[in-house]
Amino acid sequence: MDKILNSEKSGSFPRFGRRRGKYELETSSFRLENVKAKEHDDDKVTGSNDILLEHGLKHDQKLEQVDQFIESLAAARDKSMSPEIPDQMEVFLKMVNSRIATYEMREASAKFGQNKVEDSLFFEALTHLSKIVKYLGEFTLDSATTGCFNRTKSILQRAMSLLETEFQALLDNSKRSCNVDSKTPKSPKQSVFDSNQHKTETEFLNFPPESIAIVKQAATAMIFAGYEAECCIAYTAVRLNALDAEFNKQGYKNFNMEDFQRMEWASQEGEIDNWTRIVKYCTKNLFPIERKLSNLIFEHSSTAQRMFCDLATSLTIKLLSFPNALLLFKQYSMEKLFKFLDIYETLCDLISGIGNDLSAKDLIHETSVTRRRIGEAAVSMFCELEDSIKNDNGRIPVANGAVHPLTRYTMNYLKYACEYKDTLEKVFRQHNETEGSTKQQPKNATDNNGESTSNTSHFATQLMLVMDLLDANIDTKSNLYRDPSLRYIFLMNNGRYMLQKVKSSNDIYEVAGDDWLRKKSSDLMQYHKNYQRETWGKVLQCMSHEGLQVNGKVSKSTLKERFKSFNAMFEEIRKTQSAWIVSDEQLKSELRVSISAVVIPAYRSFLARFGSHLNKGKQQEKYIKYQPEDIEVVIDELFEGTAASIGRRRLMHLSQ
Incomplete structure (x- = not known):
């Protein structure tokens, strides 16, 4: 395209004249050689109005006669005979040629627009020229008619060159005027x-x-x-x-x-x-x-x-x-x-x-x-x-049962991805239509009757598959913990993190749905129960009334062993589980409340019923190390991840 454009910058229009007929002169110039000098003489000394006055014609009269000539050309059925050229054609051509010369002599950026009436008449004249070239070119022309045809076409080409120059100039000037601030452009x-x-x-x-x-x-x-x-x-x-x-x-x-x-x-x-x-x-x-x-x-x-x-x-x-x-x-x-x-x-x-x-x-x-x-x-x-997720096979458990980095990364990734859920839906639909889907369905992609849900979106299916993989990965990693109680803390931490991420994002909640939330909540409740059974079940056995009485009397030796076992277990729980981490404050509070609700009433009842059977003084101090209030303080400091400081705070409390 650039090559073509460069060849036409001179305004010579080498590509013009696609409609040339067999009677066109063998010259690349826009003007015929035998009229070229005459045209320029006319341009210099004669204006278009002068030409009309010379022939005693008004503009409308001349155009009316030219119109009649055009109509006769268009209506003619026999194109084998050259039409008769009216005398007024020469006047018309001179006038148009003179007007072109007038426009050409004006400044480059102001050729048109000085006189709207003149411009309108000029463009009307060009329409007549175009029609004459079109209709006259359909005839078999003799030598006399050929001269008129070629002269008309030459003037039309000259007009087109003028128009192209002005056309480009007006567009280019407007382009430059829109860039007047180019020296200091905005960012x-x-x-x-x-x-x-x-x-x-x-x-x-x-x-x-x-x-x-x-x-x-x-x-x-x-x-x-x-x-x-x-x-x-x-x-x-x-x-x-x-x-x-x-x-x-x-x-x-x-x-x-x-x-x-x-x-x-x-x-x-x-x-x-x-x-x-x-x-x-x-x-x-x-x-x-x-x-x-x-x-x-x-x-x-x-x-x-x-x-x-x-x-x-x-x-x-x-x-x-x-x-x-x-x-x-x-x-x-x-x-x-x-x-x-x-x-x-x-x-x-x-x-x-x-x-x-x-x-x-x-x-x-x-x-x-x-x-x-x-x-x-x-x-x-x-x-x-x-x-x-599939390839994350690390064998080192996360310290203190905290949320695994993979869980954090995956859930935040999915949450962000859900902000693009409409786009991802298009992407996966397009992919499945092109490649087909051979992947397994996620666990929650079935209804209550076990039938596949057909209205699940492509992206929702993909997201739930990732969630299933993450669940499976977390379950596998939980087995790295030797302490069953810590395993359930880890499962609760990670499950709760997933649940809260889903709840906190309308986008991801919309994709995951209520069924997933109910299932995850149910799993968390079960982990909670399992933790209480593993950790506090044995503690509660120490406070059982069974086996303490022999022949209707409380066995002091058995009672002492019960208090010793309780003290040892509770101290071990304090030392280990105060270092465990539960990052979700609500989950931490729920754990503490549930532990207190089970342990403190049982201990208070056990102490009230059997504490008096130990001799006051050193014997009671040796075996009864905790009051119910002390137990409550320790429980409220579990899962903070800072065992040493907790221990110091507890000792300070007990010494007061």
Whole structure:
């Protein structure tokens, strides 16, 4: 295209005259050699009004006679005979040629618009010229008629050259006027986010209404005369230059992708953000503006749409080079998922901005292919999360039963992913339609009758599979703890963390659903019961009344053993479980309340009934080390993860 445009900058229109017939002269000049000098003499000494006065004609009279001639040409059925050329044709041609010369001598940026009436008459005359060339060219011409035909065509070509120059000048002047602040451009983010649509149109599409009117008249005249290709090429060239300048202003740059690949991911994220911002600027601002401009200038919607699509194609091919280059790396690590989803959503917006006209079919297809490939990359990244859970086979348990880092990472990842749930739904649906789904169904993907639920979304299915994998992984890791009580603390911590993450996010709750929440809550209750049985069941046995009385009397030796066992067990629980961690405050409170509700009443009752059977003094001090209030203090300090400090606080309390 550049080669064609460069060859036409001189205004000689080498591609003009596609309609030339067999009687056209063998010259590339716009004017016939035998009339060229005469035309220029006429241009210098004679104005169009003078020509009309010389022949005693008014403009309307002359056009009326020319109209009659055109009508006779159009109505003629026999094209084998040359038509008779009326005398007024010479007057008409002289007048048009003189008017062209007048326009040509004006300043480059002010050829039209000085006199609207004159401009209107001139464009009307060009319409007549175009019709004469069209209809006269259908006849078999003799030598006399050929001269008129060629002279008419030469003048029309000269007019088209004038119009093309003015057409480009008006578009180019408006382009420059919109960049008057190019020396101090706003930052890219300001130019997009700190300006509204109207302001952007005012700055970028700075065409006064009178300029639009002239450009539209010029385009209409050129297209009617058969110079649509030249008009469109000129329009595309000027607008592409303007759009390239705007791209640069917005911070667009062509990347050396090898350099990009060597960047740290944080830097790559910044470049992706910049790309998505520029694409959004195109879809929200540039594309609507260009569509509006083409509709204003070109009367026919098909031409206007084609012009817009040509420009959109040029911009979009440039924009698509970035995501296509990203896909070449095939570095689909799961932390990159969300930036790829941003790219996917941006490409969806880009397709909407292009529109669905048939002339944009290839462009939409190309963009859709890139979007689909980005979607497949996103699927790979999400599935890598599954693989990371499956492959996490660490044999070292998390200290003190705390929430496992894998649990935190996975749940936060899923919570963030659910903010893209609509996009991920599209991505997985597209993937399943293309590749088919061979994966197992998640545990909660069946109804009460055990039948598969057909209305589960693709993304929800995928998310619940990840949750199932995480549950299985947590259960496996819980077996690394030798202490059964700590195992249940670990299960409660991780299960509670998952539950709270789901509850705190409407997006992830909507995907997981009530069934999952009920199941997880039920599991947590069971873990709680198992913990109490493993930890405090043996403690409560120490306070059992059974076996303490022999022949109706309390056995002091047995009673002493019971107190000793209680003291030892409780001290061991204090030492170990004060170091255990329960990070969820509500869960910690629930555990403490439930322990207190079981242990303290039982101990108070046991102490009240059997404490007096021990001799007061040293015997009671030796075996009764805790009062109910002391037990309550210790229970309230369990699961803090700081055994040493708890022990010190307890000793201080007991010494008071």
